[in-house]
Amino acid sequence: MKVGVLALQGDFREHLKAVADCGHAPVDVRRVSELESVDALILPGGESTTIVHLAQNFDLYQPIRDSISKGLPVYGSCAGMILLADRIVDGIKDQKSFGGLDITVRRNAFGRQVDSFESDLNFNGKSLHAVFIRAPWVEEVGPGVEVLSTAADHPVAVRQGNLLATSFHPELTEDLAVHRYFFEEICKGR
Numbered sequence: 183m184k185v186g187v188l189a190l191q192g193d194f195r196e197h198l199k200a201v202a203d204c205g206h207a208p209v210d211v212r213r214v215s216e217l218e219s220v221d222a223l224i225l226p227g228g229e230s231t232t233i234v235h236l237a238q239n240f241d242l243y244q245p246i247r248d249s250i251s252k253g254l255p256v257y258g259s260c261a262g263m264i265l266l267a268d269r270i271v272d273g274i275k276d277q278k279s280f281g282g283l284d285i286t287v288r289r290n291a292f293g294r295q296v297d298s299f300e301s302d303l304n305f306n307g308k309s310l311h312a313v314f315i316r317a318p319w320v321e322e323v324g325p326g327v328e329v330l331s332t333a334a335d336h337p338v339a340v341r342q343g344n345l346l347a348t349s350f351h352p353e354l355t356e357d358l359a360v361h362r363y364f365f366e367e368i369c370k371g372r
């Protein structure tokens with residue numbers, strides 16, 4: 183599979199490596215032609231407001247929204263989760279996202295940068311070491327959303343149709359379970 187990683191800001195290099203480590207072909211996505219060439223897309227961790235801003239400047243904002251609604255499999259980690267959420271609380275005024283996931287996320291829900299932490303959690307029935315950096319959590323989920331992990335009594339990994347999102351950063355650890363879940367459970371057959 184050709185797997186794109188939105189490469190405007192954030193930790194896209196780590197996701198590109200995880201894609202390659204899973205045996206797929208990684209593609210840096212900065213143009214519409216690159217977006218159109220991929221079978222799946224990853225939105226990295228970083229700063230959600232900056233990523234939306236840059237996506238608008240690179241004329242990728244509407245094309246990404248259209249790809250999501252046409253069923254492109256998309257996985258977002260941390261800022262990427264915020265970018266997939268239909269509703270954001272504690273964001274900047276009128277903060278935009280690409281949307282598609284019927285969830286409300288709270289930005290910086292676990293606290294400030296200094297409150298970043300690591301924790302072992304259950305992801306889809308298996309133990310996983312998770313890194314949270316100024317992470318959001320999910321405050322509300324719509325009826326079509328499946329919760330795959332929780333931390334501090336809030337969903338931190340969710341899935342709906344072609345979309346997967348985690349509050350944490352599996353691209354920063356060696357464990358490829360979340361990437362593999364995305365490729366095997368969501369991308370396969372689409």
Ligand SMILES: NC(=O)CC[C@H](N)C(=O)O
Pocket residue numbers: 226227228229230231259260261262264289290315316317318
């Ligand atoms: N590690 C991250 O991706 C942090 C997300 C960042 N706090 C935001 O709101 O966009």
